[in-house]
Amino acid sequence: MRIGVFVCHCGSNIASTVDVEEVAHKSLELPYVKYAADIKYTCSDPGQKTIRTAIEEHSLTRIVIAACTPKIHEPTFRENAGLAQLNPYLVEMANIREHCSWVHENRGEATGKALLLVKKAVGKAAKLAQLFPSYTDVDKNVLVIGGGIAGIQASLDLANAGIKVWLVEKTPSIGGNMAKLDKTFPTIDCSACILTPKMVDVKRHKNIELMSYSEVDSVSGYVGNFDVRIRQKASYVDYEKCIGCGVCQQKCPYKSTNEFDAGIGQRKAIYIPFAQAVPLVATIEKDACRFFRTGKCKICQKLCPVDAVDFDMTDRVVEKKFGSIILATGFQEFDHSKYGEYGGGQFKDVLSGMQYERILSASGPTGGLIKRQSSGETPENIVFISCVGSRDDRFGHPYCSGICCMYIAKQAMLTKEHLPDSKVTVFYTDIRANGKAYEEFVRRAQEYYGVQYVRGRVSRIFEEDGRLTVGAFDTLLGEDTTINADLVVLGTGIEPDSTWKNMAGALKISTDSYGFYLEGHPKLRPVEANRAGVFLAGTCQAPKDIPSTIAQASAAASKTLGLLSTEKLQSDPMVSCVAEAKCIGCFRCRSVCPYDAIESIQLQERSFASVNKSVCEGCGNCNPACPTGAMSLLGYTNDQIVSEVIAVCQT
Amino acid sequence: MSSALQVGFYPGCSLLGASEEYNISTKALEEPLGIKFVDVEDFNCCGASAGHSINPRISAGLNARNLYMASRKNNSVAVPCPACYNNLKTTSNNIKNDPQLAKQFDEDHDTMLNREMNVYSLLEFFYEKVGLQKIAEKVVKPLANYKVASYYGCLLVRPGKLTQFDDPERPASMDRIAEVCGAQVVDFQHKTECCGASFALSNKKMALSLSAKIVDGAIKTGANCIVVACPMCHQNLDLRQGQLAKYRKTTGNMPVIYFTQLIGLALGIDKLGLNKHSVKVAVS
Numbered sequence: 001m002r003i004g005v006f007v008c009h010c011g012s013n014i015a016s017t018v019d020v021e022e023v024a025h026k027s028l029e030l031p032y033v034k035y036a037a038d039i040k041y042t043c044s045d046p047g048q049k050t051i052r053t054a055i056e057e058h059s060l061t062r063i064v065i066a067a068c069t070p071k072i073h074e075p076t077f078r079e080n081a082g083l084a085q086l087n088p089y090l091v092e093m094a095n096i097r098e099h100c101s102w103v104h105e106n107r108g109e110a111t112g113k114a115l116l117l118v119k120k121a122v123g124k125a126a127k128l129a130q131l132f133p134s135y136t137d138v139d140k141n142v143l144v145i146g147g148g149i150a151g152i153q154a155s156l157d158l159a160n161a162g163i164k165v166w167l168v169e170k171t172p173s174i175g176g177n178m179a180k181l182d183k184t185f186p187t188i189d190c191s192a193c194i195l196t197p198k199m200v201d202v203k204r205h206k207n208i209e210l211m212s213y214s215e216v217d218s219v220s221g222y223v224g225n226f227d228v229r230i231r232q233k234a235s236y237v238d239y240e241k242c243i244g245c246g247v248c249q250q251k252c253p254y255k256s257t258n259e260f261d262a263g264i265g266q267r268k269a270i271y272i273p274f275a276q277a278v279p280l281v282a283t284i285e286k287d288a289c290r291f292f293r294t295g296k297c298k299i300c301q302k303l304c305p306v307d308a309v310d311f312d313m314t315d316r317v318v319e320k321k322f323g324s325i326i327l328a329t330g331f332q333e334f335d336h337s338k339y340g341e342y343g344g345g346q347f348k349d350v351l352s353g354m355q356y357e358r359i360l361s362a363s364g365p366t367g368g369l370i371k372r373q374s375s376g377e378t379p380e381n382i383v384f385i386s387c388v389g390s391r392d393d394r395f396g397h398p399y400c401s402g403i404c405c406m407y408i409a410k411q412a413m414l415t416k417e418h419l420p421d422s423k424v425t426v427f428y429t430d431i432r433a434n435g436k437a438y439e440e441f442v443r444r445a446q447e448y449y450g451v452q453y454v455r456g457r458v459s460r461i462f463e464e465d466g467r468l469t470v471g472a473f474d475t476l477l478g479e480d481t482t483i484n485a486d487l488v489v490l491g492t493g494i495e496p497d498s499t500w501k502n503m504a505g506a507l508k509i510s511t512d513s514y515g516f517y518l519e520g521h522p523k524l525r526p527v528e529a530n531r532a533g534v535f536l537a538g539t540c541q542a543p544k545d546i547p548s549t550i551a552q553a554s555a556a557a558s559k560t561l562g563l564l565s566t567e568k569l570q571s572d573p574m575v576s577c578v579a580e581a582k583c584i585g586c587f588r589c590r591s592v593c594p595y596d597a598i599e600s601i602q603l604q605e606r607s608f609a610s611v612n613k614s615v616c617e618g619c620g621n622c623n624p625a626c627p628t629g630a631m632s633l634l635g636y637t638n639d640q641i642v643s644e645v646i647a648v649c650q651t
Numbered sequence: 652m653s654s655a656l657q658v659g660f661y662p663g664c665s666l667l668g669a670s671e672e673y674n675i676s677t678k679a680l681e682e683p684l685g686i687k688f689v690d691v692e693d694f695n696c697c698g699a700s701a702g703h704s705i706n707p708r709i710s711a712g713l714n715a716r717n718l719y720m721a722s723r724k725n726n727s728v729a730v731p732c733p734a735c736y737n738n739l740k741t742t743s744n745n746i747k748n749d750p751q752l753a754k755q756f757d758e759d760h761d762t763m764l765n766r767e768m769n770v771y772s773l774l775e776f777f778y779e780k781v782g783l784q785k786i787a788e789k790v791v792k793p794l795a796n797y798k799v800a801s802y803y804g805c806l807l808v809r810p811g812k813l814t815q816f817d818d819p820e821r822p823a824s825m826d827r828i829a830e831v832c833g834a835q836v837v838d839f840q841h842k843t844e845c846c847g848a849s850f851a852l853s854n855k856k857m858a859l860s861l862s863a864k865i866v867d868g869a870i871k872t873g874a875n876c877i878v879v880a881c882p883m884c885h886q887n888l889d890l891r892q893g894q895l896a897k898y899r900k901t902t903g904n905m906p907v908i909y910f911t912q913l914i915g916l917a918l919g920i921d922k923l924g925l926n927k928h929s930v931k932v933a934v935s
Contacts, residue, residue: 340820462840464871 003125004035004060005118006051008042008067010097017101019111023066026115030122034058043073051077052084060086062125066094066118089131089573089635094121116648123647127640135568136614138224139323141166142560145216145503146328148176149546150538150553152198154326157557159207163564166209166320167202168216168230170499171259173277174199176330180260180354182361182368184546185410186441192276192363199278212239212279215499217317219325219506220596222615223533224569226322234313236284237270241308244280246272248300248309256288258365262333262354264373265365270300270309275363284309324533324563326556327517329503331494331539334389334397341460342388342490348374349468349487350461353407356489360414370418372486374466379486382415383470384408384426385458390493391429399514401493402543405432408491409445416449425452425483427472435545454481461488494543507534508595516542527556535559574635575616576623582630583608589622589631598622655681658776659721659728660688663697663735670882672924673731676911677773679920683789684781691721691728697735700849714742715756718768727769729776733806733881740770740813772807774880774910775816778824783831791919793833797934799913800839800874801825802865804846804884819843825878825910832917834876841868846887862887863899870905875934877907885909890929906932 005027009015020038027036035058039047042065054060063086065077070093078088096114104110142158144151147169155165167174178184179199181191202208217229237248252268260273267273269288272280282300290297291311301309333354337345349372351359362368372379386408390401405428412424426445431453433439445451455475462469468485496515504511509529510518517536520528527535535556538549563569576589576597585607590598597615600607609631611622620633632638666674681688694717696702703710717739721728730736746753746766756764771780803822811819820843826836844865847858866888869877879885889907896903907930915923925932 340818344821460844462868463838464840464868 001032001062001126002034002058002060003030003032003062003064003122004051004054004058005030005033005037005064005066005122006042006054007036007038007096007114007118008047008065009038009040010068010101011041014067014097014101014114017104017107017110018096018114019107020114022111023096023114023118027064027118027122030119032062032126033122035060042067043076048076048080051080055081055084055086062090062092062128064092064094064118064121064125066096066114066121068097069095069099087130087132090125090128092121092125092128094118120644120647123643124640127637127643128635131573131634133570133573134613135570136222136224138564138566138569139226139321140164140564141320141322142324142326142564143168143216143226143228143320143322144326144328146176146330146497146538146540147171147174147202147210147212148328148330148538149178149195149198150330150540150549151176151326151328152195152202153550153553154328154537154557154560155208156198156201156205157554158560159205161557161561162207163561164207164209166211166230166322168214169210169212170215171273172213172235172281172283173273173279174202174210174212175274175276175278177354178546179274179276180262180357180361182357182364183410183414185406186435186437188410188413196276196278199276203278210279211318213283216503216506219508221321222595222612223531223563224323225614226325226533228320228322228325230318230320232316232318234286234315235281236286236289236309236311236313237282238308238310238313239279239281241306242281243306243308244272244277244282245305246282247303247305248282251299251303252290253297253299254288254290254293256285261358261365262352264355264358282308324535324560325507326535326537326553326560327503327507327509327529327540328537328553328556329497329499329540331543332497334395334401334493334495336388336490336492338395339388339490342385342458342488343461343463347461347463347468347488348372349379349463349485351487351489352492353404353411353490354492356411357407360411360418368418370415370487377486378419379422380419381423381483381485381487382412382419382425383458383468383483383485383488384412384424384491385470385488386426386428386491387457388490388492389495390491397493397495397514399543400432402432403545404491404493405430406435406438406441406545408489409433409442409451411489412451413445413449416451423452424449425454425485427454427456427458427470429455429457435547456481461485494539496540500540507531509534516540527552527559533563569614571614572618573613574618574633575613576611576618576620576631576633577613578609578611579630579632580608582628584628584630585609586627588625588627592621592625594619594621655685655687656780657687657689657725658771658780659691659725661691661694661697661717661721661728661730661735661739663694663730663732664699665732665882670732670885672927673882673885673909673911675922675924676909676915677731679915679923680911680918683918683920684785686781688729689724691717692723694720697738699734699738703738703741710738711742711745711752712756712759714739715746715752715764716760718743718746718770719756719760719762719764722765722768726765726767727771729771729773731773731880732883733772733804734883736770736772737806737813743768743770744813772814772816772880774807774824775814777910777914778828779816783827786828786914786917787831790832790917792917794829794913794917794934795833796875797829797832797834797913798837798873798875799826799829799834799878800837800869800872800876801829801842801878801910802839802869802884802888803842804879804881805843807880808843825880828910829878829913832913834913834917837869837872837874839869839872839874841865844868846884848883848887851887858887859891859894860898862891863895863897866892866895866905867899874905876913876932877905878910878913879907880910892930904930906930906934908932
């Protein structure tokens with residue numbers, strides 16, 4: 001047993017509070033320590049080289065590195081040991097930065113504590129055993145959940161790289177929220193024009209299997225080997241036969257809420273969601289259908305030229321293995337009826353952002369003509385209100401939705417284009433226009449189109465005699481202002497799509513308190529979820545605009561390609577393992593395992609617990625649950641932990 | 652009646668003085684609706700606005716004593732004036748959340764303060780404890796000619812976190828009560844708009860202008876009666892109504908009555924103190 005101790009200065013981060021030379025010097029007195037040195041930056045190239053040289057020259061069999069938190073550089077030090085032919089798991093770190101120099105001021109005391117931490121690490125190092133990673137196959141199929149622009153982009157990137165992708169979308173057509181938009185900022189591109197080619201690519205691509213009107217029921221397994229159950233819901237229309245002619249929806253007698261038009265107006269019970277839908281097929285909403293409700297009708301079936309309507313259809317479940325999963329479940333609009341002061345959803349001429357977008361759209365409920373919903377007249381005074389459902393603690397949405405300032409400017413300009421003589425006012429809180437060409441975009445609204453920007457919060461919208469009155473405070477002028485409006489558009493914010501809870505549960509990943517999926521690290525790992533093999537793309541992770549969504553989708557695809565390009569996946573060997581001789585088969589370990597990593601094996605009429613090394617995340621929950629001590633977490637065995645305690649407590 | 656719904660009653664300064672009719676009409680509802688209001692004995696001022704703005708300790712002390720006096724007879728107290736209600740409820744919440752505060756009171760007064768007193772606004776008491784059903788059952792003269800605009804004022808349903816009653820932006824409890832009394836309810840847009848009360852003396856013009864907007868708003872929506880639950884609201888909209896004409900096209904003829912008087916009228920009760928109002932109450 002020959003232990004080497006390396007104490008890092010970390011520049012002045014550690015050295016200014018801890019006497020690192022002293023610590024290195026005193027370490028030589030510890031049991032088994034044959035070599036000790038202090039290094040300016042252990043993580044640097046020369047620092048790493050010093051360690052390798054010491055290992056070779058002094059035949060070190062264990063090393064202790066007293067430096068920063070293992071969360072940053074432990075993998076680096078392990079790999080470095082490996083290069084010097086020392087098993088990477090014979091490395092132990094002592095955190096004398098976050099746990100010592102960064103939280104104490106007294107040099108003497110901090111140095112004493114640092115030495116104690118090194119002593120602890122040395123005690124454990126003496127008990128470390130070699131560990132070897134295991135390898136699993138990687139299934140080369142990828143599941144993308146969500147068929148909006150993020151899911152579409154990720155699917156295309158992967159498919160073009162030769163990967164087989166299954167794209168699962170819960171509504172009858174892909175396209176998501178972007179398909180509902182009229183124009184997109186800052187280019188004022190027609191949204192459908194830039195989106196539909198990609199949608200068609202998805203449909204045609206030989207590497208993409210599109211399952212629309214489908215949802216993911218359950219996911220089990222582990223990275224490289226996910227077992228997924230997908231349910232294709234009964235649409236009562238055979239998608240293979242349907243030619244999308246639309247005759248069925250013309251004659252259908254029953255109606256339902258039009259989700260595509262954000263709740264404005266209605267659509268038929270049998271419907272094609274929009275003209276550019278992919279796949280272009282009809283779907284029957286069972287709860288709205290006359291036949292399902294009363295037993296009479298079936299007009300659609302009679303009229304269908306290709307006999308595609310099938311009232312006996314049932315849900316179809318598909319089970320498939322995937323190597324990795326990309327979550328792209330998108331967003332939904334905030335429900336503005338919560339704002340009592342803006343009419344509580346009762347005022348016909350107060351619309352949400354998406355509702356107004358549909359009014360502006362040529363394919364929308366008014367054929368692209370801006371009309372008051374109450375009277376059908378053309379409005380003359382239009383008011384926009386920023387930050388509805390964002391930056392507001394009242395409804396648990398203190399965050400900024402990121403896109404509203406821009407879409408309000410866009411909609412204001414489009415309003416002026418449609419109705420040049422109208423008076424358009426925007427009541428704003430701040431103007432957040434930080435993307436490329438965004439600031440210039442908002443300026444154009446103000447300077448070229450003459451949209452009136454007033455800084456202030458609208459306190460109330462009054463509806464009297466069929467007219468709206470908007471009362472606000474103009475903070476720049478320092479006075480009250482009350483203006484008449486024919487139409488008010490709320491800059492409604494966004495929140496994660498309603499499926500977030502189910503998806504997070506099914507995939508066993510974390511979300512933040514708003515339901516946005518949690519990324520691996522807010523700065524360094526924005527597209528990985530906190531479970532290996534699951535990636536995130538688009539607004540399901542955080543509010544963002546289309547350019548950022550597409551960039552993130554491609555990033556997720558790129559990470560996926562990295563994962564799939566390895567022949568075998570290497571798994572972390574610091575997992576739990578069962579000493580079979582001690583195991584009594586009580587399976588308390590299984591009941592506390594959050595990852596379903598514990599299996600049961602039968603041998604000679606006895607059951608034992610067995611840990612699936614690829615699924616185990618090394619959390620250690622099973623260890624204290626085990627009554628006989630059969631379960632141990634490699635790298636944190638009872639022996640090793642006790643040795644730490646002894647090292648610290650014995651003076 | 653032994654089976655009467657019993658509750659403490661904190662009249663505050665107004666109900667024994669300028670807003671006597673609120674008291675009269677509330678007590679008149681005891682018998683028909685089976686309620687027993689037990690006036691808080693030897694109550695003190697709640698501190699109104701001055702108390703809590705000058706020194707929160709004064710406000711806490713004043714109201715802790717009121718709660719103590721009320722607790723000697725009942726576990727809950729109904730408060731007709733929203734300002735008193737706000738003060739009492741704030742103190743009651745503070746006592747529940749801050750054991751030190753209650754202990755201080757215990758020591759100062761050599762007694763044991765009830766930590767669990769329930770404080771209701773009078774409207775809340777009628778809406779939630781008495782209930783619409785009970786009121787509906789006793790209606791003998793449905794107020795078919797009444798088109799009611801319910802004015803809630805500022806402190807009755809706000810701050811939402813404190814009152815936890817009705818909706819702070821679009822309240823409807825008084826409207827529902829008016830409906831079970833047989834009245835029509837108009838789509839009144841100024842339910843919680845400021846009447847300018849706090850500037851009644853220091854900036855009279857502003858206060859009158861704001862109050863005028865409210866009455867005007869009621870006229871515009873076709874109301875022939877405004878219903879309130881607050882002595883201050885009543886004063887600004889009724890007593891001063893004659894002065895409002897200068898600011899808005901108010902007729903000066905819009906009766907403003909307390910919701911307890913409205914219920915009383917529907918229950919066929921005579922003595923409701925309606926003659927004490929400035930604007931004559933005559934709805935045809």
